[in-house]
Amino acid sequence: MKIESLPPLAPPPVEPTSARRRWRVPVIVLAVLAVAGGGYAYTHKGSASPAPAPAAAAEKKATVHELSARDIARVEARPLAVTLPLSGSLTPLAQATVKSKVSGVVLQTTVQEGMNVTAGQVIARLDDNEARARVAQQQAALNEASARLALAKKNMANSAALLKQNYIAQNAFDTTANAVDLAQASVDAARAQLELARISLADTAIRAPISGVVSKRHVQAGEKLSPDSPVFSIVDLKQLTLDAQVPASDIPRIKVGQEVQFKVDGFGERNFAGKVVRINPATEAGSRAMLVYIGVDNPDGVLRAGMFAKGMVTTEKSAPHALLPLLGVRKEGGRDVVYRVDGGKVEAKAVTLGLKNEDDGLVEAIDGIDPGALVLAVKLDGVKPGDKVKLPEATPATPAKKG
Template sequence: MKIETLPESVPLTDALARPVRARRYAPAIGIAILVLAGAGGYAFSHRDAAAPSQAAAPGDAAKKDKEPVHELSQRDVAVVEARALAVTLPLSGSLSPLAQATVKSKASGVILASGVQEGVEVKAGQTIARLDDAEARARVAQQQAMLADADARLALAKKNVANSAALLKQNYIAQNAYDTTANAVDLAQAAVDSAKAQLDLARIALADTVIRAPLSGVISKRHAQAGEKLSPDSPVYTIVDLKHLTLDAQVPASDIPRVKVGQDVQFKVDGFDGRTFVGKVARINPATEAGSRAMIVYISVDNPDGLLRAGMFAKGTVTTEKSSAHPLLPLGAVRRQDGRDVVYRVDGGKVVVQPVTLGLRNEDEGLVEALDGVDAGAVVLALKLDGIKPGSPVKLPDLVNQKKG
């Protein structure tokens, strides 16, 4: 039997205790090793997965921070244009001729001719009817004879006064006799003057048998036919002047202070394919119409081509205010921000706030003039759009880009 001896440097108690200690801590050490190995494996296995995740994080943040570009439609924007802006007031009424006349007979007699029909244009002084003038001619002849008799009596009276003057000079007659012959001359002269006046009246009566148009215009009505007998003041024709018309328009009394003489008027009449006619305020009736709170405004209308007719109904507007040319903004584009008027202008593909100074406003057209802040050609947001604020990137429609170019 071989007997082994322990080294001297190792005590016997330590040698006996080492196996026991090793057996006691072996399970704990094994568990620790397994935990460390698992953690290392987990870290190693997730190292590559974390790297792509960390690499993608900056791109995701940039994508998240980048604001989308808003594409605008044609109705969302407006290109500012510069022109005059007018404020108008609506009105309506009927057209009537500025001048019209009912031609009446001044003499009595039977109508020999009245060939002018309704709708025919006539000139001032043109013959439109003739009366039987036989009786009028007879009166003229009678007055001419009476004038000749009065002239003869005057000539005789003048000879008598000349003879009386010679006799008075030689003292053959008395002063009273001379005065009597001189008075006879005065009476004869008065008779001549009276006969001339009667002859003039007869000639006027003869001229009145020819009925003439008192003004240029169009025959609107014929009251008598050939063969009818007329008495003085009997109507024969009605003539209207269509070259100059008047639009009698009703305007509410509350709006009358805005209407002034000389203001421009534009109106349309049914049947003329939307053609616009013009006129000017000529006068204003000082009283309201019975049964209404409206006043009549009389508008002068030139109608050189004669297209408009009396009695036609017209609807239009009177320009109560008018400005010089300024950039015009849609009313929907104006916003109130920090106590001032602003618009959102598109500049360089982004929305910027632009303060503006406003002027005349037209609610009917939906426009307001910009006295300062924007120029013609600028592009502004015409509406208040959700999600678009100053600094937002936007894309204009192609039509707007072409208009700007």
């Protein structure tokens, strides 16, 4: 077997002394800089600002306010009225208590409570036998007086002929002429008594003085009446008056001719209308209120006397203008502003206000907003101009701006 040995490794080349010195200096500088940088990073650890996030993450998603149907209102153009509350009872404008003009026994009554009557209709009859006898008696007295007058006139004619022939004196003629005058006076008196008797006979038939409804019957058949005894009470329901008490401090706002809207218990939401016709000049005893009389037409007769009514009198009324919810109007920069919703965004609109109705929560916008616009009905915290909002599904699209 042949054993071969490998040649010995060549020794590493020896660099010159000047070359070793050239690469040692940069290495030492880099080491120093590395140590210095590490120390600076260590001492400023925790105070360094975080690295900026990517642009997509930096953009914050815009907030969208979801509105309810109560938060918004559609601007409507119509007249605005300022009202004053009032209440009172209904009374008939025309009513009458029918009384007997003569004495007599009631034979019959032809109507009862709740029945309609017309003016001149007979509603009761009295026993007229005595009245008829009185008419006959006065007719006889008239006939007697007429006969005496005829005789007196005949005597005067004869006396005139005799006086013309100078058969009698002037005094005798004057006596017969005076007898004619007396007889004529007796005839006139008898005729007047006969007329009174006939009137009394006619009054035994008691008639309704006005058209209306019988509200009360005071007598029954068989009762004896004396003059001025009440027989029936009749009310005319075609015209009613609402007697309303108004505080004296509010009376300056009330004027004749102002419109009144009111409701009556039992008729649900039905509205009735009237107008101020009179104002009492004095306050009611024991109060500081004054009566205001409101005329009410009642052609169908559904309203009745004594019903209680509550309503409003219109003290001021404007021409049709855009109406805004009063709670949605705010003050910004010394001006009145309302927030309008347009295209899903909120924008501030400066408005000029007019008449206010605090009871209905409405205010008139004379300028600055168009009818049909959608506005915030209340002040919502966190909602400001430029914000995006989401409307309820039932809300119609906002009309386009005019101009």
